[in-house]
Amino acid sequence: MNVVRNAVHNALRPALRSRPYATYVPPASLKEVGPGQRPWLSSRQPPESPNFYTGRAEYYDSLNDLETSIQHTRAALTSLQLLPLPAFARAAIPPAQHVWQTKQDIIQRMRMTLSTTRYRRLIKLLNQLDQYRRIADVAGVDVLTERIEGVLSVFEKPNKEAILAHGKKKPVAFDDYGRTYTIGRRKTSTARVWTIAVQRPPEEPVEEQNADGQTADEEVLPQMESTVVSAIEYIPPKPVKVTSTNIVINNRPLVEYFPQLADRERVILPFKIAGLVGAYNVFSIVRGGGSTGQSGAISLGIAKALAAHVPDVEPLLQKAKLLRRDPRMVERKKTNRRKARAAVRRPCFHRLRRY
Incomplete structure (x- = not known):
């Protein structure tokens, strides 16, 4: 083996000596030699980021940038005595209105695989930085707010603005007569509801009496008798009686359309919670579904109308969950099932008696 090794070494020795880096160059002479004149040195430059060798350099660079931004922002807010915030000040901060990119959008931008755990970690840092942005915005620190918005x-x-505008509820409009038109849905029922305030007649002024105890009309009547108008009898106007709230559904009264008490209570529940019983008249046209779905649809339409007429009662209706559509629906029937889950009862032939 030693003989073969020496023979190979002697054969390759001339080739090794012919290489440029095999010759010895003094270090002092390398000072005047440029980097392009050093073929024995590697031309590769060191990576710009220390996360280059992790396999997800762009992701970890983004995490490092966000953590650095959070640290600097926290230090700036602390120096301005805006952190930590008490409970009442934290409740006064406006709600978050951010639309982050989805997991697939970030994967497509970074061109690498991204697990759900890493995506959640990224979103957690973004939410914390957005909270600091809202604090700075309320406090009026415009410079800090603009810098954070540039990062977020x-x-x-x-298309953040379009997405936020699409999620906002359209305000209920009033027509020339002061009516509101709202739509309520429940199960397969749809109700169109028109709501208008009850018109109260103006109070009649109290007639003043003179020293003899006669009113102004009683003084004029004897004078009218001496003229041609004396033949016409004086008829005082009758006061107009105003009834309580009228709820008309498909041109039928509420009691006649919903004979069950539970359905009627569901319809007038928004009036009871808002304390506006007898203050508004309702005319509704409802189609589809049964009595439960129709009464729920009318109740939703009435609640929307009351929130538009009296904005102060909107928090009460919102807390009672009357301003949101009830999403519960009947589950569809399944194949080989009697209904959604109930199985078809089949006879047991082995138990039948043979006659």
Whole structure:
């Protein structure tokens, strides 16, 4: 083996000596030699980021940038005595209105696989930084707010304004007569509801009496008798009686359309919670479904109308969950089932008696 090794070494020795880096160059002479004239040195430059060798360099660079931004922002808010906030000040901060990019959008931008755990970690840092942005915005620190928005805009969807505008509820409009038109849905029922305030007649002024105890009309009547108008009898106007709230459904009264008490209570529940029983008249046209679905649809339409007429009662209706559509529906029937889950009862032939 030693003989073969020496023979190979002697054969390759001339080739090794012919290489440029095999010759010895003094270090002092390398000072005047440029980097392009050093073929024995590698031309590769060191990576810009220390996360280059992790396999997810862009992801960890983003995490490091967010953590650095959070640290600097927290230090700035603390120096301005805006952190920590008491409970009542934290409740006064406006709610978050961010639309982050989805997991697939970030994967497509970074061109790498991203697990759900890493995505949640990224979103957690973004939410914390957005909370600091809202604090700075309320406090009026515009410089800090603009810098944070520049960082958050990288991870938000480009059509953020359109998405937020689509989620907002359209305000209920009033017509020339002061009526509101709302729509309520429940199960397969749809109700169109028109709501108008009850018109109260103006109070009649109290007639003043003179020293003899006669009113102004009683003084005029004897004078009218001496003229041609004396033949016409004086008829005082009758006061107009105003009834309580009228709820008309498909041109039928509430009691006649919903004979069951539970359905009627469901319809007038928004009036009871808002304390506006007898203050508004309701005319509704409802289609589809049964009595439960129709009464729930009318109740939703009435609640929306009352929130538009009296904005002060909107928190009460919202807390009672009357301003949101009830999403519960009947589960569809399944194949080989009697209904959604109930199985078909089949006879047991082995138990039948043979006659």
